[in-house]
Amino acid sequence: MSLDNVRLSQPAKDQLIKLKRITGIKNWNTLCRWALALSLQDPAPPLVRDVTTDSNVEMTWRTFAGTYGDIYLALLKQRCLDDGQEPTEENILHTLTIHVHRGIGHLAGRQDLKNIGGLISLALA
Template sequence: MDVREYLITLKRRTNIPTSNVLCRWALCRSLAESSAPTNPPSSDTAVEMTWKVFSGSGGDLYWWLLKMHCFQQGMVLDEATLVEQLRAHITRGAAYLVGDVTMRDAQSLARLTHELVSL
């Protein structure tokens, strides 16, 4: 399955109609893991959107969270690495969300927030 298929599945399950919102959830879900994604996504399966569309008003926060995670992994903090990691985290996070059997609706995302904050 590629990230587009994950997002289609999540849209159907959650009734959240836009990919950018689901990609934000996927990014946060992946960043909750202490490890870096191991399989970078191929560029031919990427979902293309501008940073502004992806991040909305939280752009600085999402970029800072990504940079902190990469820093903790000992990665170079150049733009190419950060963009690659952004895509990898979104892909991994979307896979986690699709694979979560409790992810049935938008309320499931809200419950996930509580669970991740409690870790």
């Protein structure tokens, strides 16, 4: 495992396609950042611990994180520590994967998410 590339499952890809249509956000990475932030704010660990990253959606860490890569990395390391894990590269990647997937699922399941304003409302809540 390497943090160089971020891969998604086919169900997550399908949910992102829906979210792109609803929000008008065109880039996978932007939606994945929203999903990560949403999931990380929940102190409970994600129920799904293993994700099969079988879709053709793949992005580099740099594309995923953008100019805030250091901040996202620090958040992931802290989450590993909070969950009682050593912040190794493998654990950080696993934490990233399960939290992005949980966040995508939460976003895709929201009935009140009708446009980009819904994402902003989530951030302000």
